[in-house]
Each structure stands twice: as C-alpha cells, then as structure tokens.
Amino acid sequence: MTAIILDGRAIAKRIQQEVAADIARMKNKYGRVPGLAAVIVGADPASQMYVQMKRNRCAEVGMESFLHELPASATQGELEGLIAALNADPRVDGILVQLPIPDHIDEEAALKAIDLSKDVDGFHPINVGRLTMKGRDPLYLPATPYGCMYLLHEAEKLVEGFQIEGSRAVVLGRSNIVGMPMALLLIHANATVTVVHSRTKDIPSLVGEADIVIGAMGRPEMIKGEWFKEGAVAIDVATVKVDDPTAKKGYVWKGDFEYDKAAERVAAITPVPGGVGPMTIAMLLKNTLTSAQRSINV
C-alpha cells in the first residue's frame, strides 16, 4: 500500500483562499476587514517567529494584524490592561496571547481576561470547559486540533471505507493545547479514543489497533512504522528539529512517526513539515474571520 499524502500545505492554501475571498466580500460590503491582535510577553525568539508567521499569513489573506510586545518584566496588571484595551477595540476580532508567557504571570487569569467572543485560540477556560461538555459548543476550536479534524475529514473523502465515527483512535500526548482537546473532539465525533502518554505500557499494540493515530508527543520517530495498522490514517502534529550533518542546513524536521516505514502501511499520512503545521495558522485565520462575521451578524 502506498499512502495518500495529506498535503497540509495545499489544503491550508485552499482554506486561506476561501478566507481571502470572504474578507474581500466583507471589505466591499461593510468597509471593514477582520483584525487579529497578537501579544508577546518577553522576547522569546520562537514566539517572535511564530507570531511573524501568523502576521505574514494575515497579510496574505487581507486581514489586519496588530503586534503588541511587552517586556518579560511586564506585570499581570499590564498584560490584563492591554487585553482589556484589545477587547474594547472594534478593529480587533481575535486576540492571541502567544504562549509560553513568563512564570510570574498567571496564565489562566490572563487567558480568562480575553473577551470570550475574541478568544480565537480557544484557550479561555470557558471555551475549554465547553469543549469538554457535550452539547456546549465552544465559540472557537483550538487551531491545531481543529486543523487535525479538518485533515481527518479530508481523509474521509480520500480513503475508501474510512470514517471517523465508530473508528478506534489513539492520541499520543495529553498536552493542553493539542492532545487533550484533540481527544475531546474525537470523542464528540463518535470515535473510540485512547489517550496514550509517557506512563502508558505497550504503546505498539495500542497503535496497532488504531484506525486513527495522532502524534502529539514531540518524540522524533518514536512511533515505528511497523506498529501501524494497515490502512490507518496517521496525523503527525510533532515537528522537532533534529541535527543531521548530512542535511544542507545541518538539521531536519522530524515528527513522532517513523515516516517512511509508516507510509508503506497506512492509508493516509501527513508529512512533516507541511502537514499539520500549515493547517494551524489557516484555522486561526478561519476563527478570526468567523469572529468578524459574527460581530457584523453575517
């Protein structure tokens, strides 16, 4: 079997084109475009890079973006004051506080300060609570799990006989931003979900029973190709830089899956990079557009 490659870059591009078209219509009809405000606390280079990538993509689709950088010494009050100002700013439809933030700041309190209607990252504790409970749809789904679900729905169209409902799913990892919300989304979608983590015994046999495998551990190639069930759908969220002197740049990006061997067994798989990564920003843009549409009752 040769796996179908779930090309996140191409799918994300298509989503972005749809978002861009909606924004163009909004601009025409209502004279405004959606706006996304990003807040960075402290000059973490990775955070700056991620935020820059998000702002570039905003520009591509015609969305406004606003950058607010606070020093690492910023107080809780300063951060929440900034968030309050962004809550009140009608040009801002989405607010994202780039994590991590310095330890002296209460993360939950900061995220809770974001107006629920502008919580496009979906990390407000009330949105998380709604994600957990049946019949209480969150206003926004966290971007990475939302992107993975989107890819799984693509796989339903591409892979003969595959459907999320009724399938066995294994989520590798239980982080707040990927593993846990991913497990919840899959449960609500009627998959039978097992959450696997560092204390799990016999990971190979659990992976071997799964129709859907989500890699969200950040352990390069820990999940061996031969463990996968034939015909499974493999979504790899992990993107880890691994030194490789033979590579032109001196490093390569690796996911949790042993990609080449997995691709020989599974029905569909995401590449790393170019799989889930591009989807995350696309879903964030989609959430921000949704927020703007709600604010003008489209």
Place this chain on the structure above:
Amino acid sequence: MTAIILDGRAIAKRIQQEVAADIARMKNKYGRVPGLAAVIVGADPASQMYVQMKRNRCAEVGMESFLHELPASATQGELEGLIAALNADPRVDGILVQLPIPDHIDEEAALKAIDLSKDVDGFHPINVGRLTMKGRDPLYLPATPYGCMYLLHEAEKLVEGFQIEGSRAVVLGRSNIVGMPMALLLIHANATVTVVHSRTKDIPSLVGEADIVIGAMGRPEMIKGEWFKEGAVAIDVATVKVDDPTAKKGYVWKGDFEYDKAAERVAAITPVPGGVGPMTIAMLLKNTLTSAQRSINV
C-alpha cells in the same frame, strides 16, 4: 478468584465521620458550621428525592442545609437572582443546582452564575475547563467521579499489585457529569484511558484489556462477567431500577455489569446499590466542608 467488595456504604460512612468531626471542631473554634444550599427548579420527584437524601446526610454530619424550590415556570432571571443571593449569603458554602432543569433555562449560564468558590458540584464551566487542563486544578471535583477515584485509591490498598498509574482503564459512557470528568481524572492520574460509548465497536475486547472498568452507561448488565480481565477493578456507577416480579418490592437495582459473574473474575468490585451511590453524597459533603474551611482559612 473471589472479588473484594468495595463497600461504598462503609467507606462513605467513614468519610462522613471524618467530615462530622471536622465540623464539630469548626463549630467549637469558629462558632459556625458549613452550609449547603440546594436549588430545585420544577417539582421533579427524582430531584426532590435526591435533594432530600443530600439534606438528610447534611443533618447527620452537623452541616446546615437550605432548600430553595422554584416553580417550573421560573425565569432565567429568577434563578440567577436566587443564585446571586446565595453567593452573597455567608452561611452558604456550597450551592448545588439539581439537574435537570427545565429546557427554557440556559443551564450553562445558570451554573456559571454560581460563585466559583461555592461550586461544590464542580460543574461551573471554569471548573470543568480546569479539570481538562493539566496544571489547573479545579477548586472542586464533581462528586461522582471524585467518589470513584476515592474507591480506586481504596482498591490500591486492598488489591495486591494494583495501581492506577500505568494501568489500562476503560470508561463506559461519556456524560458530562460522570463519564467525561472520570476519564479526565484517570488521565491526570496517569492511567491509559479509553472512552467507550454507544458507537464503539468490539466493547468486549476493550473491556478485556482493562485493569480498571468504570460503568457509567445506565444499561443494566450490558457488560458481561466473562468480558472482564482477571484481576481487574470494576466500578459500577449505574443504578437502574429493573422490574422483577420475584423481588419483594417488584423491582431490583442493576448496574452496567453482570455482577455475579464479574465478581468471579475481577479482583475488586462495587455492589449496586451500596457502591458508588453513597460515595457521591459523601464527596459532596467533603467539598462543602472544604469550601467552609477555605472561607475561614483553615
């Protein structure tokens, strides 16, 4: 193998004695006792019975209880007005809104109106969000899953070689008040958890792999005794009245497990009734005591 019976009635009694002793000390030292306010909307007989049971148990441990009954026609504003008054009442340490409430009332909004510090049922969306996320401990655990975890910790003392951490757990059911929070608690306790529900295929083999089985479906004896792994720990939350003309009262209580046959295979099991049921109220009393202790900084 003959299973150890996890005697919820006896364990709940022990917890209640501890709660009663703490309340007596509180009364002596601070001249006050904890208070629990129950709100019923509409005259649902089952709700009235549950609330009466809770009030009886309050009386047994020396806790004050307050009953507020609103008519089925009560408005959102009336319910939230009552909750606001209870939030402000210093005699009230815990507020429980007995579910279900009539459909015309927004349940989430009502639960959100409860002061977080008095949310002894643990159903405030922020407490649910905290239960979901790592490192964000909820102020109170929902009583039934909390009671199940307590029984599992008892089983760790009683069953040779059994420990929650590293075990395989199957949670049957994904309700907001039992299945989902139970799964989250077990994940945080480092079990490897699979959530099973009506769309799950091959339930017998999943049950057969589990060291911990939690029954929370309300499907009498659906889980057959022979499905259990030898030596598992079986916790049955379901309590369903089943007609039985041979029984004195004309009915018997059944759980999700085929009890007699399961008890021949597993290492420990809860009876129905007298297992999880009594634990639920004990944990609610414990939560209310905790609230009172926090309010006087004990």
